[in-house]
Amino acid sequence: MGKALAVSPLAPASFPTLPVIQGVSFATAAAGVKYKDRTDVMLALLAPGTAIAGVFTRSATRSAPVLDCQAKLGGDAAPGAAILVNSGNSNAFTGGRGVESVQAITAAVAQATGVPQGRVFTSSTGVIGEPLPHDRIIATLDTLAGAAQPAGLEQAARAIMTTDTFPKGACATVEIGGKPVKIAGIAKGSGMIAPDMATMLVYIFTDAQVEQPVLQTLLSTLTDRTFNCITVDSDTSTSDTLLLAATGASGVQVGADDSAFADALHGVMLDLAHQVVRDGEGATKFVEIAVTGAASNADARTHAMAIANSPLIKTAIAGEDPNWGRVVMAIGKSGAAADRDLLSIRFGTITVAENGWVSPTYSEAQGAAYMKGQNLQIGVDLGLGQGQATVWTCDLTHGYISINADYRS
Amino acid sequence: MGKALAVSPLAPASFPTLPVIQGVSFATAAAGVKYKDRTDVMLALLAPGTAIAGVFTRSATRSAPVLDCQAKLGGDAAPGAAILVNSGNSNAFTGGRGVESVQAITAAVAQATGVPQGRVFTSSTGVIGEPLPHDRIIATLDTLAGAAQPAGLEQAARAIMTTDTFPKGACATVEIGGKPVKIAGIAKGSGMIAPDMATMLVYIFTDAQVEQPVLQTLLSTLTDRTFNCITVDSDTSTSDTLLLAATGASGVQVGADDSAFADALHGVMLDLAHQVVRDGEGATKFVEIAVTGAASNADARTHAMAIANSPLIKTAIAGEDPNWGRVVMAIGKSGAAADRDLLSIRFGTITVAENGWVSPTYSEAQGAAYMKGQNLQIGVDLGLGQGQATVWTCDLTHGYISINADYRS
Numbered sequence: 001m002g003k004a005l006a007v008s009p010l011a012p013a014s015f016p017t018l019p020v021i022q023g024v025s026f027a028t029a030a031a032g033v034k035y036k037d038r039t040d041v042m043l044a045l046l047a048p049g050t051a052i053a054g055v056f057t058r059s060a061t062r063s064a065p066v067l068d069c070q071a072k073l074g075g076d077a078a079p080g081a082a083i084l085v086n087s088g089n090s091n092a093f094t095g096g097r098g099v100e101s102v103q104a105i106t107a108a109v110a111q112a113t114g115v116p117q118g119r120v121f122t123s124s125t126g127v128i129g130e131p132l133p134h135d136r137i138i139a140t141l142d143t144l145a146g147a148a149q150p151a152g153l154e155q156a157a158r159a160i161m162t163t164d165t166f167p168k169g170a171c172a173t174v175e176i177g178g179k180p181v182k183i184a185g186i187a188k189g190s191g192m193i194a195p196d197m198a199t200m201l202v203y204i205f206t207d208a209q210v211e212q213p214v215l216q217t218l219l220s221t222l223t224d225r226t227f228n229c230i231t232v233d234s235d236t237s238t239s240d241t242l243l244l245a246a247t248g249a250s251g252v253q254v255g256a257d258d259s260a261f262a263d264a265l266h267g268v269m270l271d272l273a274h275q276v277v278r279d280g281e282g283a284t285k286f287v288e289i290a291v292t293g294a295a296s297n298a299d300a301r302t303h304a305m306a307i308a309n310s311p312l313i314k315t316a317i318a319g320e321d322p323n324w325g326r327v328v329m330a331i332g333k334s335g336a337a338a339d340r341d342l343l344s345i346r347f348g349t350i351t352v353a354e355n356g357w358v359s360p361t362y363s364e365a366q367g368a369a370y371m372k373g374q375n376l377q378i379g380v381d382l383g384l385g386q387g388q389a390t391v392w393t394c395d396l397t398h399g400y401i402s403i404n405a406d407y408r409s
Numbered sequence: 410m411g412k413a414l415a416v417s418p419l420a421p422a423s424f425p426t427l428p429v430i431q432g433v434s435f436a437t438a439a440a441g442v443k444y445k446d447r448t449d450v451m452l453a454l455l456a457p458g459t460a461i462a463g464v465f466t467r468s469a470t471r472s473a474p475v476l477d478c479q480a481k482l483g484g485d486a487a488p489g490a491a492i493l494v495n496s497g498n499s500n501a502f503t504g505g506r507g508v509e510s511v512q513a514i515t516a517a518v519a520q521a522t523g524v525p526q527g528r529v530f531t532s533s534t535g536v537i538g539e540p541l542p543h544d545r546i547i548a549t550l551d552t553l554a555g556a557a558q559p560a561g562l563e564q565a566a567r568a569i570m571t572t573d574t575f576p577k578g579a580c581a582t583v584e585i586g587g588k589p590v591k592i593a594g595i596a597k598g599s600g601m602i603a604p605d606m607a608t609m610l611v612y613i614f615t616d617a618q619v620e621q622p623v624l625q626t627l628l629s630t631l632t633d634r635t636f637n638c639i640t641v642d643s644d645t646s647t648s649d650t651l652l653l654a655a656t657g658a659s660g661v662q663v664g665a666d667d668s669a670f671a672d673a674l675h676g677v678m679l680d681l682a683h684q685v686v687r688d689g690e691g692a693t694k695f696v697e698i699a700v701t702g703a704a705s706n707a708d709a710r711t712h713a714m715a716i717a718n719s720p721l722i723k724t725a726i727a728g729e730d731p732n733w734g735r736v737v738m739a740i741g742k743s744g745a746a747a748d749r750d751l752l753s754i755r756f757g758t759i760t761v762a763e764n765g766w767v768s769p770t771y772s773e774a775q776g777a778a779y780m781k782g783q784n785l786q787i788g789v790d791l792g793l794g795q796g797q798a799t800v801w802t803c804d805l806t807h808g809y810i811s812i813n814a815d816y817r818s
Contacts, residue, residue, distance in 0.1 A: 129762070325502060357505075401724055
């Protein structure tokens with residue numbers, strides 16, 4: 001970091017206009033944790049009765065804030081809640097001192113906001129292994145608590161950015177029983193993105209009224225189809241956190257079987273997940289990998305991730321080279337079932353290979369023209385069964401090397 | 410390819426002087442399979458009685474030559490054997506036509522050399538998915554068969570290169586029962602290198618007399634400690650082939666328990682494996698990852714490979730950044746057992762992290778100075794058990810992107 005990075009060519013044209021979610025208010029501040037001249041702390045204050053669900057990194061070396069959040073998820077919703085996030089330092093692999101930082105921050109947030117410490121959730125994102133200067137964060141809390149206002153979600157999206165080149169937001173409104181229910185979320189993340197979450201922080205808010213166990217099941221299920229289907233570099237962060245807060249302020253009760261709400265939430269999560277890939281470090285192409293005809297869904301996912309994580313495929317895409325031979329290679333190495341001679345490969349709607357060899361209708365010029373696009377789809381049919389999976393990734397470019405070979409300098 | 414690549418900064422100072430192995434002779438030719446103005450075919454002729462062992466890619470999409478070699482391994486050694494290798498085209502994913510090419514070439518080699526077709530082994534390396542112009546290869550066979558001579562191993566090493574920036578050879582002589590036994594081998598490979606072999610071709614010759622099943626067991630065992638412990642980019646080729654031929658011309662019988670021969674062979678294989686990493690596409694650093702204290706050897710290997718394959722670690726090494734936080738990340742994501750607070754990390758002999766945090770004796774300046782070296786060691790102790798593993802890799806640089814974003818152009 002340090003240097004300002006050019007905005008990803010894959011960024012949306014603008015940040016969406018997010019609706020105000022009743023029952024939650026936001027504030028941001030520049031605490032100077034690491035970055036200069038920008039906000040790096042955000043506080044979300046949640047109304048009494050807000051249910052909170054969460055999904056976290058499965059890393060064996062996860063950070064102190066992640067462990068603290070996980071322990072607090074099942075708590076009593078009655079007194080409300082607070083979420084405090086800082087960027088610039090992940091407070092990961094900081095030993096006993098990392099735990100002390102979480103204690104100090106959550107205690108101070110409780111004092112500044114009146115929310116019990118057991119309902120204060122924190123996240124930290126940035127460099128691993130350096131002590132978090134938590135006093136700088138604590139010094140901003142009284143101001144933050146006083147300044148919180150319902151319309152502050154876009155500012156919050158900016159405060160949690162690290163190597164992100166654009167802030168990420170998404171929203172949906174769905175009518176349930178004749179009443180509108182709103183969902184709005186923000187995310188940060190662009191490197192160390194892999195299945196099982198990413199160096200990714202995501203906060204989604206809704207005014208729906210949802211029991212916590214229902215909210216948790218919904219979040220976990222939809223994560224498998226969204227954030228767990230993206231990869232930038234196969235690396236998994238120590239800090240990944242996704243929190244979903246349902247304030248209930250709409251007065252609309254949502255149950256486990258409410259597909260309209262689930263669909264809307266899925267849309268918001270998928271939009272945010274795609275934006276994380278679109279901000280993949282150095283990315284110039286957004287790539288969907290759709291695998292069908294696998295022996296099982298799990299096999300389809302294994303093949304899709306082998307393709308999405310292959311450095312040779314990702315560099316070929318960067319070079320706009322329709323190098324389908326490398327797709328064959330990735331399927332071969334994935335370990336999941338494949339029969340070379342039943343395989344077919346598509347670039348978009350172009351059939352490139354089938355029956356164990358290049359398609360007689362395919363021309364290299366056709367493939368090369370397709371690869372010039374910014375949004376690409378690689379389709380693979382294994383010809384073995386009904387298993388399918390879709391994942392999303394980006395290309396691997398000089399930009400990724402430049403960003404990561406001197407991240408800390 | 411096409412463009413001449415600068416020789417890897419990690420290349421040995423010179424090609425070693427390889428001993429003549431009695432019972433095998435070599436010839437090379439420029440068949441024009443793909444490259445201009447260089448040799449691209451090599452023939453090795455093996456004396457009657459030569460035992461041949463092999464290890465091959467486990468890819469589910471392996472090439473026609475690989476399948477043919479695998480089928481022939483157990484054959485009768487009495488009539489001798491031939492190995493024919495071309496570079497420039499891998500004859501992989503070429504459907505029925507690929508099988509026909511193998512048939513045509515092996516039949517023609519049999520005719521030109523008098524070796525039965527069932528003892529003609531072939532390998533092809535280069536682009537995937539393009540038909541092999543086998544007639545060009547066949548046109549060189551009479552000349553090759555007439556020109557074969559015992560001292561041609563270095564020329565053979567040059568003929569099998571693709572993106573390699575230097576030819577790779579290694580040798581050993583070991584005294585058994587007062588008589589010298591010689592081993593000499595060559596290898597090619599620099600991209601698509603991963604465990605379970607690589608885009609790697611390796612041919613090793615010895616004048617020891619070894620029964621084929623003994624030779625096969627020895628080769629398979631030693632491969633697990635050498636070629637299966639290297640990775641450049643985690644990608645696995647469709648063509649990887651390692652053949653070991655024992656001509657018996659020394660008259661020295663080597664049995665299953667002969668550790669002197671096994672040690673010498675291990676040395677040659679490790680040397681060649683390291684050379685493949687040292688020629689990793691774009692590599693500027695040679696990196697040993699040594700994991701100890703894991704719950705099992707398998708866990709140690711999983712951790713070591715997670716570190717060796719992490720793009721974020723490989724780019725940090727390229728940037729000479731002692732970013733040990735990314736090592737913590739890789740251990741966390743690997744899936745094998747780890748306890749954050751028992752972990753210790755070394756760069757060379759420098760203790761960087763221990764007890765769940767940066768070591769009190771470590772200074773960033775010390776780490777940064779260490780990373781300027783060309784040969785690096787990352788040591789990790791899990792503090793959990795006796796499991797250990799060592800693997801070798803290289804850094805991930807702009808050079809890798811440049812080479813692979815336009816390999817076919």
